[in-house]
Amino acid sequence: MSDYAVQTNTEEYLSLGRNKLVEMYHTMVLIRRFEESAAKAYSQQKIGGFLHLYIGQEAVAVGSIAAIHKEDYIITAYRDHGHAIARGTDPRILMAELFGKYTGSSKGKGGSMHFFDAERKMLGGHAIVGAQVPLGTGIAFKAKYRKEDAVCLTYLGDAAMNQGAFHEALNLAGLWKLPVVYIVENNMYGMGTAVERASAVTELSKRGSAYGIEGMVADGMNVFAVYDAVKEAAKKARELSLPTLLEVRTYRYRGHSMSDPDSIYRTKQEIEEEKRRDPLEQMKKFLLDEKIATQKEIDRVDEEVKQTVAECVEFAENSPEPPLESMYDDIYVQ
Amino acid sequence: MSDYAVQTNTEEYLSLGRNKLVEMYHTMVLIRRFEESAAKAYSQQKIGGFLHLYIGQEAVAVGSIAAIHKEDYIITAYRDHGHAIARGTDPRILMAELFGKYTGSSKGKGGSMHFFDAERKMLGGHAIVGAQVPLGTGIAFKAKYRKEDAVCLTYLGDAAMNQGAFHEALNLAGLWKLPVVYIVENNMYGMGTAVERASAVTELSKRGSAYGIEGMVADGMNVFAVYDAVKEAAKKARELSLPTLLEVRTYRYRGHSMSDPDSIYRTKQEIEEEKRRDPLEQMKKFLLDEKIATQKEIDRVDEEVKQTVAECVEFAENSPEPPLESMYDDIYVQ
Amino acid sequence: MPELSFREAINQAIAEEMERDDSIFIVGEEVAKYQGAYKVTQGLLQKFGEQRVIDAPISESGFTGLGVGAAMVGLRPIVEVMTFNFSLVAIDQIINNAAKMRHMSGGQLKVPLVIRGPNGPAHQLAATHSQALESIFAHIPGLKVVVPGTPKDAKGLLKSAIRDDNPVIFMESEVMYGLKGEVPEGEYTIPLGKTDVKREGKDITIIAYGKMVNLAMEAAKSLSSDGIEAEVVDPMTVRPLDDEPMIESVKKTNRCIVVSEAWPFASVASEIGYRISSKAFDYLDAPVGLVTAEDVPMPYNKILEHNALPTIEKILNAANSVLYKK
Amino acid sequence: MPELSFREAINQAIAEEMERDDSIFIVGEEVAKYQGAYKVTQGLLQKFGEQRVIDAPISESGFTGLGVGAAMVGLRPIVEVMTFNFSLVAIDQIINNAAKMRHMSGGQLKVPLVIRGPNGPAHQLAATHSQALESIFAHIPGLKVVVPGTPKDAKGLLKSAIRDDNPVIFMESEVMYGLKGEVPEGEYTIPLGKTDVKREGKDITIIAYGKMVNLAMEAAKSLSSDGIEAEVVDPMTVRPLDDEPMIESVKKTNRCIVVSEAWPFASVASEIGYRISSKAFDYLDAPVGLVTAEDVPMPYNKILEHNALPTIEKILNAANSVLYKK
Ligand SMILES: Cc1ncc(C[n+]2csc(CCOP(=O)(O)OP(=O)(O)O)c2C)c(N)n1
Ligand SMILES: Cc1ncc(C[n+]2csc(CCOP(=O)(O)OP(=O)(O)O)c2C)c(N)n1
């Protein structure tokens, strides 16, 4: 893959319209700045627990969610900030959740790994590796059961494919022809273990053949490549009720979580190399090259995002802690 | 597949020698009569619990075990009578186990689903569908760890492939190159569910491709076809330490277990059709056609088996019940 | 009142609820074409079609998780496990997804899901197929766990379970499916989380649930002929546990035994034993006695199996012991 | 005696045993190249090579089952689960295979296997990652379950666990790994299934294990300054439970509380509560008190998390309550 790959379907992308294109860029920048800010708050111990950053992978969430409808469902693993933001959840309540505040999306009970936005059909944020895959399959089952014109994007990591839950769910989806798009965000590592040390087959999309599920591969650093692939897969899900296993090749710039000494298992050089494919830079270049936005407009996006993120932190800081009794809430529906 | 398929490697099979060939026939007949006798005892309520008969599938256990060494390991599911008998376990202690007697192979604690013969490296008899697959993989791991010249035959049903344990184990075997031969006894049904209603892909051996594991298919009604396939797979395991996923196409004549009203999900006609490929009849015909045995010798085998089975029942009947305190034995090694 | 078998009662409950609410579907191994491994779902496929009565591959984790996912977005799945022994391969979906979803999402989602099937030993099915696993599920906040003992209770409780907006573990029994009992005609439900006094008595409290209720009733009859009147108290739902009526009963009888066919250690039985011991501390004339399964993997042999489980004799012995008789 | 961290103590135990016996290997996620998710296996890859220190894919059911299989034929695997939360996807292999194999085979096989890793809540890891699951494992005959509370105990018990011919669940704690304590130099083991009196006292018995031992010791110190001498009793192994010394202690103090960070219902704590209640029935001056985790999925928020767990205040309150103070 070349750096900053030339867009092949430029015409088509242009037809998305200026607003949507700039918005996609905006969202990617927002995800990145939001997380940089979260990382800082983490180092100040304002955020606790595990914090898995999505930085580097922004094109996946943004490109895929841009390709679906608001009636569609999404579900992902614990590395979930990008998906919630891309889905349009108010980033202030997400930051508040990271701070554990009562105004947070889960009232401070979920934290980083459990972003939910039921209204926007963002169904989590799930922390047991692979365990969201049957859930996403069940959501797609519901869409089909109710004859909805909806699909479910089910995101998972490369390493999650080695879980039994993945296998069982994909067999069900293949057998019952469920409208689900499995998006494997192959960032080359599951924690410190490179794909080839964990998966007997490294062309991950081929693993779908065991379930009669068509495999696809896309460049996960390029928002349009992701967009195209998901568009196609979602169409197949919508029109033919067929699942797809889409592998997107991406990369996480940061450690697995905040405490990850990633120099043990990968080189600085590798990271630098990958950064040359940076999804934000690629998109910016496209917007400028195609004269969709001027440098000034780009700068304004950056400025807006900066302000949004500052508001997020302020909102989170100033929000109240949950009352002690709230730990007993939301366990059972009464 | 034609009925009573002509043997293609006749020369080679002949080289197994008369004794071995007659013994293979003997074992198949023993398995069948042993089970017929067990079915009778079950109807007399001398045997309880679940009794899953192997009748129709005899060529699989006999052909595969004839193809390996006594240093090799085997492990299977609950439909395990054939494997233990083929491995040479004294059928009297097996019948005693079915009767729940203290002289039984598991002292009456295991019953039909839990035949074990540690001495002969027959490692069970396992009743949770698919759960023996990681065990067999671990046994193969041990063989490799200890640099033994040994492989592990790990049997499973067609329906067991849909369990997560299967997936996880095969990925480990593919990744770590373990000397294991997975033998899928495809008898076309998991209980009342036909393969195509349970598995998104019905060419079962192809599911190995998700783990870089080579698939093979063999006619499971023909003892030599099984023998050949296992010989080849075991060689690959032994010499190259590579796993194989071998699907053998077979059929169970009886219901899933004794209480199975199998007319719900398959026709009498289908059963009759399959019986025309009967593994015992095929072998008998081979022995006679190739003049390896005379009809008289065949009759003697049948007579011997009859007597052995009678002895089994007698032994089982006359054996003592386990003492009550024995339920507390064998839980912990002291 | 008509007599129904436990099996028929459950079948009715499912059919009536599915009739009422098309968001309910049932999925599991052999529930459709085969009409149920234990014939509990007999006729449902014919009645509701293959969209709503669904045969699953042997993938408990997959189809349980699918049920949780479908419930998250508004369906009301009934997941049948062929037996609860097999729920162990799906337990992560139950404990980490079903039970915690509402809490983790800060109340955004609910999981109206019933997981049902037989629990506990049946006839000589040996160690892996003879486990009474309610204590494990009852340990988990976020779940409700129901273990009915009579056809009437089974029907009324199952209807409530299906209507409940929380994940409910509903535990039946292979050996009870044929058991007959009076079942009211027409619509009725029994609320979850309410203890029922199955027999009144003044001399000793016998707490039992599920299959053990029937054993306890028989034991009570036998005690009665010795002039001892046992009160038989049945929680029916073991989580949440309605212990008030138990404490009340023990305040009256001053003696108590708990009967359960699960293993003893860290169990529903020892939990009840502890609660009675501490909440009725000043009323107990003897330590609370437990009659549980022996602390062993279940042996296949019929005699051993019988002796590994609670029996009437064991109940009577325990009763006599807390009554300080012989 | 040198001071070692809990982490180092465990690392030493593994290294010493692997040195001694080449049938021991360790497998788990990130145990080799990464040096352990919590650095417990630091240096082992370098010492013993990749044949014996093995990074596994995220397949707990697969590699736990692989461990059981390898143990059935003579190896002595140590399976590291990154945390016990993830053992739930492997629990069928543990409960149905590891725990029952010997019994089902009539004593033909043994399963010398250690499954170890951190258990219980750490720092704000929320509901799925903050579970103290010992009660579930302790419910199962065929398993041993060890929950050490100090570096010394951890090392001695782990060495015994590795030498034990049975499957042992060995539960550590992320938040204890850094905890320092005196550890004897040279070879020693501590037998499984023996309760240890960690502090002598005459006024009240505090039973605690794992992380809670340290909390109990602090609470005892605080009580002491009020003139109350607590006896702190630590079972260390929760299955099999050596309850004799607990009963003996309560016979002396007549009062007892049990501290555990697991959920309360059907738990090790309520089991101990029941046992003390019934076996020391005539000696108790007050009901046994329990201090456990709240019966809730663990919330992420730090304050809620703290309050969902046992605290010194809660222990002191419970102690005062059974002492009938204020
Ligand atoms: C069942 C289970 N095992 C282990 C873990 C610990 N864990 C959390 S994330 C992770 C790596 C997952 O890698 P991948 O699926 O590639 O996703 P990525 O983190 O790269 O996005 C591990 C081992 C877990 N959460 N659940
Ligand atoms: C995990 C689990 N689920 C369900 C069952 C019940 N069950 C026992 S055998 C069986 C069918 C298995 O079919 P297959 O694997 O094809 O083997 P076969 O019986 O045909 O030999 C089922 C559903 C079980 N024992 N374990």
Ligand SMILES: [Mg+2]
């Ligand atoms: Mg990854």
Ligand SMILES: [Mg+2]
């Ligand atoms: Mg089959």
